[in-house]
Amino acid sequence: MTNSSWKSALCAGVSLVFLPSIASAQAAPQAAPQAAPTGLEEVIVTAQRREERLADVPVAVTAFGARELERRQIADVRALTENAPSITFTATPYGNNDLILAIRGVAPGGVLPNVxxxxGTYVDGIYYARPEGSNLAMVDIASAEVLRGPQGTLFGRNTIGGALNITTNKPTYDFGGSLKLGYGNYNAISGTGVVNLPIIADKLAARLVYSHVEHDGYGYNPTLASDVAxxxxxYIRASLRADLTSRMRLDVSFDHYAGANHQPLWVLNAYL
Incomplete structure (x- = not known):
């Protein structure tokens, strides 16, 4: 075979390999857009003090994202106990704001200041040392994690039963906000407002959150002539974010939670 004949044969072979695919590509109808995958959503947690996939964390964790918190109507810390396994609470005579939390049966001896x-309860890494006011409102929350088992290595003391790790939404550099109002039985009124304010483009932003919940008592105490329960x-939270440099970010937040209610007495007033 001459050199020219060999080149012709090679070109013909290459054409035979590629032409069928070209022809099929031209003849095939335009494919419909593929539907988005329906697999499990990837969950990012900070159970080990850094962002990781939930599947990679060697800790017993129940994590709730912002959408899941809203879907389950988890409005306070107490509602977490109804949505996560192995965690329970004990009511106190001091009101709804105080909680005695237990995980896997490990609980403190009371709510006194010396107990x-x-x-442990952590909000943005800040430790709530006492149960007073620990039933904080779950408003504008990015994620909530229930860590079961001793967490002293990463979270410090008073976490022999486990820890609640709550992360709030941080300010962004886009203006936005939301307002929710509700009304229900027993004259229940609820309202939540969120405002995100960019102050300096890509440098400074603030976020304000306010929540109010009230309802009449579910019972009546004739001794005190007042409602019960x-x-x-x-609840108020104010956050500030400042990007000082390309590698330095400062986050500052302030929150205040106050509540007033009448709980059933734990003391027998009279016996007839």
């Missing part, structure tokens, strides 16, 4: 907790709570 340490068995389950009523609620009147207010």
């Amino acid at each position: 340490d907790q068995a389950v 009523d609620q009147n709570d207010d």
